[in-house]
Structures are given as structure tokens and as C-alpha cells.
Amino acid sequence: MADPLTEQMVSEARANNPAALRSVYEALAPAVLGYLRSKGCDDPEALAQEVFLTVFAKLAAVRGGAAGLRTFTFSVAHARMVDDLRRRERRPVTVPYDRLADTRYTNSAETAVLESTLAAELLLEGLTAQQREVLLLRVVADLSLEDSAAVMGKTANSVKQLQRRALIALKERIAEKEAEERHVQLPQ
Structure with a gap:
């Protein structure tokens, strides 16, 4: 399977090319979102956005090309997941049961x-x-x-x-x- 993240894409993203930044996001976002969802994060979409805000802010400092960017991105995702876990441990959220929101009856x-x-x-x-x-x-x-x-x-x-x-x-x-x-x- 070919890596959707290319060296040229990373190089252009470092130059703040909007199309390249979008391509980097589209190449990495599904895997980051899947990782955050699988770890049970409360709002994986919001955390994924935070990950990419951090990654794009520090993109110029990332070394190692596409592989380095992928590793850095998942390091940031891991850190955000840990932060989310710690936040939930400090302030657990309780949600009342809502019969209308329960979709189990369909399957x-x-x-x-x-x-x-x-x-x-x-x-x-x-x-x-x-x-x-x-x-x-x-x-x-x-x-x-x-x-x-x-x-x-x-x-x-x-x-x-x-x-x-x-x-x-x-x-x-x-x-x-x-x-x-x-x-x-x-x-x-």
C-alpha cells in the first residue's frame, strides 16, 4: 500500500502551501482519528483538530521527511489522548439515560x-x-x-x-x- 504522505507534500507544507497542508491533513487525519477513537477519547474529532493545529504550528521544526512527520503527528496525538484521559479522571462526566437517544433497538x-x-x-x-x-x-x-x-x-x-x-x-x-x-x- 503506497503511503499517501509524500516527501514533496511535506516539503510544500513546510512552505505553508495551503493545498499541501490540506493534503497532509487528508493523508494523516483518518489514522489519527481512528487512533483517538480507539483509545476512547470523549471528543476524538476535536482532539484530532488540536493535533493538527499543533503539528502545523511546528511543521518547520519537524525532521525526517514524511516518516518524521507521521511519527511526530502520532506523538502529538498520543499526548493529547493522555491529556484527555487525565482530564476525565479529574472530572468524570455523568450523563443521564436518554431513551430516545438509545439506538440499540434498530439492530x-x-x-x-x-x-x-x-x-x-x-x-x-x-x-x-x-x-x-x-x-x-x-x-x-x-x-x-x-x-x-x-x-x-x-x-x-x-x-x-x-x-x-x-x-x-x-x-x-x-x-x-x-x-x-x-x-x-x-x-x-
Whole structure:
């Protein structure tokens, strides 16, 4: 898969070319938004906007071309996610139940679970926080080992080991779920 973020695009964005800045945003925003959503941020769209405001303000200082910009962008996204988490821990928000806003009645239970992030969360719940972080950075954000290591403040080898252990744990968890489903579906 070709990287939508090109060296020329980054170079032109550093020169404050509006079209290039838009192209950088369009190349990176979906992955940043996916990362922030998967981390459970309250308002991932607003946080993504904050990320790009910071990135564009510091674009001239970013080194390493397209790869450096991608790493810097996800470092900023990670920092905003941590800030959001800390803010929510200080001031938890409670929302009253609104029956009219509850959309669960439209889908069957199976469809709702399969289509929701709950299914992914259930698969990931057996993993450590660092293993989940590695999978999100490597799969959702599509970062390399080195870029993921830079975001997490670890070595590439430790990220590789975390990813390997996470994938083994996921494989075992999926096998257990499939075995449970086969056992439940057997006629008695």
C-alpha cells in the first residue's frame, strides 16, 4: 500500500502551501482519528483538530521527511489522548439515560456487537495496556516498528516483542471464542 504522505507534500507544507497542508491533513487525519477513537477519547474529532493545529504550528521544526512527520503527528496525538484521559479522571462526566437517544433497538444483538467497538474491546481486554497501545499504533495508525517505538518511548525490539505477545494472546482468545461458539451451537 503506497503511503499517501509524500516527501514533496511535506516539503510544500513546510512552505505553508495551503493545498499541501490540506493534503497532509487528508493523508494523516483518518489514522489519527481512528487512533483517538480507539483509545476512547470523549471528543476524538476535536482532539484530532488540536493535533493538527499543533503539528502545523511546528511543521518547520519537524525532521525526517514524511516518516518524521507521521511519527511526530502520532506523538502529538498520543499526548493529547493522555491529556484527555487525565482530564476525565479529574472530572468524570455523568450523563443521564436518554431513551430516545438509545439506538440499540434498530439492530439485532448479534449485529450490534459485531459492528461496535465493543467486539474489538472484548478481544483486546485480555491484553496489557502496552500491548493494546502497540497494536493500535501498528495496525490502526499503520506506524512502523521504529515510529511506534518513538511514540511509546521504547526500543524497536521491545515494541516487536510486545506486538508478538499481543498477537499470540489475541490468537488464543479468538480460538477460545470460536470453541465456545461451536460448543453452544451443538444440538443436545
